[in-house]
Amino acid sequence: MKEYGLIGHPLGHSFSKKFFTDKFLREGIDAAYTNFDITDARMLLDIIQEHPDLVGVNCTIPHKESVMRILDDISQEAQEIGAVNVIKILRPKGHSASTSGRDFKLIGFNSDIIGFKQSIAPLLNASHRNALILGTGGAAKAVAVGLRQLGLAHTYVSRRPKEGQLTYEDINAERIHDFQVIVNCTPVGMFPHTDEAPQLPYDSLTPQHVLFDLVYNPEETLFLKKGKAHGATTQNGMEMLRLQALAAWELWGK
Numbered sequence: 001m002k003e004y005g006l007i008g009h010p011l012g013h014s015f016s017k018k019f020f021t022d023k024f025l026r027e028g029i030d031a032a033y034t035n036f037d038i039t040d041a042r043m044l045l046d047i048i049q050e051h052p053d054l055v056g057v058n059c060t061i062p063h064k065e066s067v068m069r070i071l072d073d074i075s076q077e078a079q080e081i082g083a084v085n086v087i088k089i090l091r092p093k094g095h096s097a098s099t100s101g102r103d104f105k106l107i108g109f110n111s112d113i114i115g116f117k118q119s120i121a122p123l124l125n126a127s128h129r130n131a132l133i134l135g136t137g138g139a140a141k142a143v144a145v146g147l148r149q150l151g152l153a154h155t156y157v158s159r160r161p162k163e164g165q166l167t168y169e170d171i172n173a174e175r176i177h178d179f180q181v182i183v184n185c186t187p188v189g190m191f192p193h194t195d196e197a198p199q200l201p202y203d204s205l206t207p208q209h210v211l212f213d214l215v216y217n218p219e220e221t222l223f224l225k226k227g228k229a230h231g232a233t234t235q236n237g238m239e240m241l242r243l244q245a246l247a248a249w250e251l252w253g254k
Contacts, residue, residue: 003053004252005034007044007067008060016058019245041067048089048104056252057087058245064138071108081145083138084108086248109251112142115244117150120183123210123233124150128180132157134198135185136165139214143183152181157198173204182227184213189221197222207231216241 006016020033036047041063048054059067064083068074071084078084090105131147131154133140140156147154156165188198205211211227216238224234 001053002031002055003034003051004031004056004058005036005047005051005054006058006060007036007038007041007047007063009037009039009062011035011037011060015241016060016245019242020249023249038063042070044087044106045070045102052091055089055091056248057089058248059085059087061138068108071106073105074108075110077113077145078108078110081110081113081138081141083112083141084110085244086111086251088252109248110142111244111247111251112139112240113146113149114247115240115242116143117146118243119235119240120146120181120210120212121150123212123235124152124181127208128152128210130155130179131181131183132166132171132176132179133183133185134188136162137185140183140185143185143214147181147183155179168199171200173201176201176204177206180208181210181212184211184215184221184223187215189213189218189223190215191217194218195222197226200226202226202230205230205232207233209233211235213237214240 004020006014014035017033017035024031064085068084074084086109088107092103129152131152133143133154134157136156136158144154157168157171158165161167184198186198189196205227209227209232211224211232211234213221213223214237215221216236219236224236228234
C-alpha cells in the first residue's frame with residue numbers, strides 16, 4: 001500500500017490528512033496518509049528510510065524553504081517562488097525497508113501557485129491590471145508569481161518599510177484605486193481572531209475590486225465582509241486549498 005504524508009511543525013489540525021484520507025476512501029484507492037510533525041526538514045530523510053512505501057509528501061510551515069536544501073531536483077516554478085510544498089519520492093525498483101543509504105531521489109514542486117491561479121483566474125477581467133499582496137512570506141511569493149503569470153503587476157504590502165514595498169499606512173483612499181486586486185497572504189482575521197482585518201481604507205473599495213483571502217477559517221473573514229459591503233468580488237482560500245491538493249496528487253502521479 002502506497003503511503004503519502006505531510007511534514008511541518010506544529011501540524012495540529014491537518015486539512016491535507018482529512019482531504020486525502022477522504023479521497024482514498026471515496027475512490028477506493030489503496031493508500032494511507034500520515035502526518036509527520038518534525039522540527040527540522042532534514043528529518044524527512046530518516047522518515048523516508050523508515051517508511052519504504054512513502055512515495056510523496058506535502059510540506060508546510062516552517063519547512064517550505066529549508067527543505068529545498070535536501071532535494072535532488074526542483075521545478076522551475078518552485079525555484080522562482082523559492083518555496084516547495086510538494087515532494088515526490090522516487091525509489092529504485094526492488095527497494096526494501098532494509099536498504100541503507102540514500103537510494104532515493106527527491107523532486108520538489110509548488111502546487112500553491114497552481115491552486116491560486118485556478119481559483120482567482122475566473123474572477124479577473126481586462127480591467128484587473130495591478131494587485132496588492134498583503135504579506136511577504138512564502139505564500140505571498142507563490143501568489144506574486146501566479147499573478148505575474150496571469151498578466152498582473154503586483155506590489156507587496158508589509159508592516160515595516162522596505163525598498164520596493166508599501167506599508168499599510170501608504171494605502172490611502174486615493175491609492176487603493178490603483179490596485180484592483182488585493183490578496184491577503186497574512187493570518188490576520190484567521191480563527192480565533194475573527195474580529196481583525198488588514199488595515200485598509202475599505203470605504204474606498206468599489207465593485208471593480210477583487211479581494212482574495214488565503215485564510216479559509218472562518219469561511220468569510222472580516223477582510224472579505226468589508227469588501228463585499230462595498231460591492232467587491234470576494235473569495236476565500238478554501239477552493240485554492242482543494243485545488244493545490246489535487247495538483248499535488250497529479251504531481252505525485254507523474
